[in-house]
Amino acid sequence: MMSRVLVTGAAGFIGSHLVDALLGRGVRVVGLDRRRVGEHALADENLAEAVGSPLFTPYCLDLAVDQLDDLVAGCDTVFHLAARPGVRPSWSRESLDYTQTNVLGTHRLLEACTRQGVRRRVVASSSSVSGPADRPSRDEDPTCPVSPYGVSKLAAEQLCLAYARRADSPLSAVALRYFTVYGPRQRPDMAIDRILYRGMWPVGAAAARTLGPW
Template identity: 95%
Template structure:
């Protein structure tokens, strides 16, 4: 049983859903994020339920520079979801932030966890570590990331496993390779949010490539279920895929979004971008065996839930989709 846990990236898309689920189970949650509650609109919106719960304690901290020992001390489990996301910006000068946040921040968190005797770390990795694949990716497949973002996520994942494999380490680690997570609170730059926004506003969707590229979309509630299961897994160092159950083309996604919203999705085709792989798909065998994980929310239902959330956003938040 978990009594007190840390969630890094608590104000983010997946992190805030995880926080809500943990609090609903009566777990005391320490939430770490660079975005300060009360001063950042996204943090305020994503953590609106959490901040009124006496079991939740938020901290505004940067993993790469701030002192972490005090906040992880006495915690049984650390869920490490904080990261700089996004494939395309990682090619630019912004890569410095990817290295500081995804790599250095993870290293400093691991050092603090080791010093404070934390038992279990669950780290959010990514399907981006695989690179191009011509079949569903298995956890023991070679990793070949094709973007700086993917490289930074692989480095963070491997750091966690290295610390868990130390002979003198009190820490065990499970790295979860998430496959394209979507749902309410999703970042506006991600595919499903952009597709739905185009459907409701008539602003053309910028589609990179010809639409044949395939992605395995995974609903955020399923991701949270797998993440909680990973905290209970009897393993010292493990890697597990977390997928949505099916890989679909972008054109199929657009058609499904049209069915969900009852609106056409206008599209503007542009060239494929560096770092975009032709397809992602997860082999679910290990997740089923180790975590008892089966995705429960299909694409149609998940799209409907995200669409319902999107149409109720404030004007300020909707502006993020056009920026």
């Protein structure tokens, strides 16, 4: 049993579900997000159950700029889900934030993990590292991202693996390449959310939201 873990991106879609699952197993969870509980509507909604648990401690920090050693100290495992998402927006004037958040933030977190002797690291990657394909993707396929977002996620993967491969490193790393993840709390710009809640679901948006988990 993991005694204390850090979840970055804790207020997000997948991160908040992970927090709830860990708390349900009696794990002490440190939840990091740039959205502050009590001041951000999405954080309040997604972490509504977690904030009532004595096992949960929320922090509002930016991985790319804030001090992280105290945050990871004493953690057995870090689940790194914090990232700037979205393929199309990564081509906009905000593209540099993908490098800042997804690459620099990951690098600084790895440095803190190394200094504090964290043993395990699980990083949320993306199917966007694979690039276009004419058949179902396999783990052993070569990577070929075709967007700044995909490049930033692949860089984060490779940073984690590079730190884990160091002979003097206590850190092990696993990268999970998520494809089409959907369910309660998903981002409203995702295709499945738009289909279900914006006029294409036959029972209508209001009724669809009462159906519960899919």
